[in-house]
Amino acid sequence: MAFNIRMGLPEMEAFWNDLSTRRQQGKLDKEGEKFLKKLVKALAFLGQNPRHPGLASHEIDDLTRKYGVKIFQSYLENNTPAAGRLFWAYGPDKGDITVLAIEPHPEDQKRGSYQRIKLSRLPVPGSGSQKRQQKR
Amino acid sequence: MAADTKKRINLRNAKTKYFHVKALSNGCYLLEPRVLVPPQAISSRSLKMLNKSVAHLKKGQASAPIDLASFLEE
Numbered sequence: 001m002a003f004n005i006r007m008g009l010p011e012m013e014a015f016w017n018d019l020s021t022r023r024q025q026g027k028l029d030k031e032g033e034k035f036l037k038k039l040v041k042a043l044a045f046l047g048q049n050p051r052h053p054g055l056a057s058h059e060i061d062d063l064t065r066k067y068g069v070k071i072f073q074s075y076l077e078n079n080t081p082a083a084g085r086l087f088w089a090y091g092p093d094k095g096d097i098t099v100l101a102i103e104p105h106p107e108d109q110k111r112g113s114y115q116r117i118k119l120s121r122l123p124v125p126g127s128g129s130q131k132r133q134q135k136r
Numbered sequence: 137m138a139a140d141t142k143k144r145i146n147l148r149n150a151k152t153k154y155f156h157v158k159a160l161s162n163g164c165y166l167l168e169p170r171v172l173v174p175p176q177a178i179s180s181r182s183l184k185m186l187n188k189s190v191a192h193l194k195k196g197q198a199s200a201p202i203d204l205a206s207f208l209e210e
Contacts, residue, residue, distance in 0.1 A: 004201035008189025013199040092196040100189035
């Protein structure tokens with residue numbers, strides 16, 4: 001069964017309109033072109049078969065619980081750590097899928113990303129390994 | 137543990153592949169496991185977008201179906 005792909009209101013629709021308009025006007029940069037290509041491919045798969053293996057679609061229980069609507073996540077890329085992700089839900093009508101949000105690929109090499117790297121928690125003072133060192 | 141002739145050391149049974157290294161003035165080196173992106177984290181911007189989209193979806197509102205044909209032809 002093929003699905004109609006709709007965009008969530010208002011931001012996703014605006015995002016899609018902006019992307020497609022810039023594409024038509026030839027104003028998309030190289031990164032934008034790359035992203036749009038991945039997005040269109042993923043949306044085409046989503047419309048044909050939401051369970052397409054390339055999308056690795058799965059329900060996000062925490063979001064489903066939060067919103068009271070089944071929220072699914074699909075990937076824009078394969079074999080990529082921290083790949084771009086699509087969040088979508090069935091509806092509003094039968095045979096419809098609404099794309100609710102897009103989490104683009106994190107910029108791992110630009111705009112001060114190194115400063116934003118999250119670190120693990122520091123060991124608690126007086127934890128096992130430090131006590132052992134003190135004994136020595 | 138000792139550094140080799142090229143001042144390198146081995147970490148045995150390291151649980152992570154990448155580390156953030158701080159060289160302290162007292163000669164200590166502090167290695168912290170580096171996490172580029174927590175896999176389940178959603179940015180606040182995307183979460184805001186999700187909130188609005190779901191609110192509209194519950195009211196039965198979404199954009200018109202999008203046409204991918206023109207993109208797929210190329």
